[in-house]
Amino acid sequence: xxxxxxxxxxxxxxxxxxxxxxxxxxxxxxxxxxxxxxxxxxxxxxxxxxxxxxxxxxxxxxxxxxxxxxxxxxxxxxxxxxxxxxxxxxxxxxxxxxxxxxxxxxxxxxxxxxxxxxxxxxxxxxxxxxxxxxxxxxxxxxxxxxxxxxxxxxxxxxxxxxxxxxxxxxxxxxxxxxxxxxxxxxxxxxxxxxxxxxxxxxxxxxxxxxxxxxxxxxxxxxxxxxxxxxxxxxxxxxxxxxxxxxxxxxxxxxxxxxxxxxxxxxxxxxxxxxxxxxxxxxxxxxxxxx
Numbered sequence: 001x002x003x004x005x006x007x008x009x010x011x012x013x014x015x016x017x018x019x020x021x022x023x024x025x026x027x028x029x030x031x032x033x034x035x036x037x038x039x040x041x042x043x044x045x046x047x048x049x050x051x052x053x054x055x056x057x058x059x060x061x062x063x064x065x066x067x068x069x070x071x072x073x074x075x076x077x078x079x080x081x082x083x084x085x086x087x088x089x090x091x092x093x094x095x096x097x098x099x100x101x102x103x104x105x106x107x108x109x110x111x112x113x114x115x116x117x118x119x120x121x122x123x124x125x126x127x128x129x130x131x132x133x134x135x136x137x138x139x140x141x142x143x144x145x146x147x148x149x150x151x152x153x154x155x156x157x158x159x160x161x162x163x164x165x166x167x168x169x170x171x172x173x174x175x176x177x178x179x180x181x182x183x184x185x186x187x188x189x190x191x192x193x194x195x196x197x198x199x200x201x202x203x204x205x206x207x208x209x210x211x212x213x214x215x216x217x218x219x220x221x222x223x224x225x226x227x228x229x230x231x232x233x234x235x236x237x238x239x240x241x242x243x244x245x246x247x248x249x250x251x252x253x254x255x256x257x258x259x260x261x262x263x264x265x266x267x268x269x270x271x272x273x274x275x276x277x278x279x280x281x282x283x284x285x286x287x288x289x290x
Contacts, residue, residue, distance in 0.1 A: 006065040007050060012136045013058050015149065021138060022057070024146045028135035029059050035105065036129060040064065045096045045125050061132065068119045071112035071183060081183035083210050090180070090240050093124045097172055098233040105131065106167045110175035111157040112182050156189025160199070161226060170229040173236055177221030184210060199224035213243055 001007055014025045033052040040048040040063070051062040069077065081089070093115070100107060108130030116125045130152035137150030153162050159174040161167065178189045178201070185206035193202045201222050204215055217239050223229045230236040 001050065008047070008061075008063045008065050010061040010063065011058055012060070012133060014136050014138070016139065017057070021140065024140070025059070025135060025138045026054060028138055028146070029054075029132065032129075032132040032135050033061065035103070036061070036063075036132065039100065039103065039105070039129075043096060043099055045092075045123055046100075047125065047127055059136070066116045066118055066125045066127065068116040068125065071115045071117065071124075071179065074117055075112070075183060075186060080186055083184070083214055086180050086183055087214070087240060087243065089124055089183070090176075091237070093126070093176065094233045094237040094240070096124075096126055097176070098237065100126075101169045101172070101233060105129070106169060107172050107175075108134075108152045108158070108162065108167050109154060110172055110179060111154050112179050115179065154189075156192075159222075159226070160224065168226050169233070170226045170231060173221045173230055173233060174223075177218050180218060181207070181222070211243075217243075 012029070014022060016022075016025075029052070033049065037049040040046045047064040047066055049061065049063055053060050053062075075081070097107070107126065109128055110126070114126065114128045116127060117123070118125050134148045134150065134152045137148045138146050139149040141147045148165075151163060151165055153167075153175075155163075157175045157178045158167075159171050162171040162174075181192070181201070181203050182188060185203060187203075187206055189201075192206075194200065195202055200219075203218075204210070207215075210218075217236070220229055220239075221236060230239070
């Protein structure tokens with residue numbers, strides 16, 4: 001770059017050398033690069049795309065260099081995350097996912113190595129979107145339509161529907177949940193057992209300090225079937241915010257006592273004028289006395 005700032009250059013290679021396939025790969029690469037440019041330009045926690053180009057039959061992305069540590073590196077340096085640190089990570093990352101999903105994009109490769117905690121502000125940055133890599137696996141199916149021959153994702157961190165090539169928005173929430181379990185337990189997803197009857201991940205015995213409500217939120221994120229997970233990143237964020245800001249108990253409405261004004265006191269004259277009858281009586285009494 002003219003400013004001499006460091007950049008990341010990513011090289012991608014198509015899996016086929018067929019000239020017809022190459023043209024399709026190029027078209028898909030350009031489309032996905034344009035999406036990356038839009039995402040990075042609108043959200044500070046997604047790397048900016050500076051350029052993209054093709055050379056020698058290979059494709060290149062030039063992206064912003066994020067100075068920081070991956071979550072894998074953070075665990076290696078400082079040890080396991082506390083529940084509070086995990087909650088803060090969730091609160092900072094779920095709005096980014098909500099934005100990505102609002103653009104009808106599934107990341108497809110969320111894992112500890114693809115989240116960088118930025119040094120300058122401590123915010124998590126989401127890197128390595130899977131769509132561009134998927135374009136490198138472009139092939140032509142039996143109907144002559146371009147499709148992809150590769151599955152994007154990391155074993156253990158992607159749910160079953162994504163492994164079958166049918167990712168949904170909650171697939172990213174599953175991957176994020178598995179990432180958080182690694183932060184709490186230090187165990188990679190492949191090291192955790194699976195319930196043979198339900199297909200659910202068994203992890204709670206390795207994180208005994210996690211509160212029951214947080215454990216339930218993680219369990220829902222990593223549910224085997226998409227219908228049992230949070231449908232959106234916003235719904236999961238709302239559940240976490242209910243922990244951070246619990247609603248205070250409802251206070252009964254205190255009714256003010258009704259004040260009844262007393263009638264004003266009657267004014268009584270101190271020296272009342274005598275009535276005519278009392279005046280005559282007093283005269284008669286004086287006559288008798290005289």
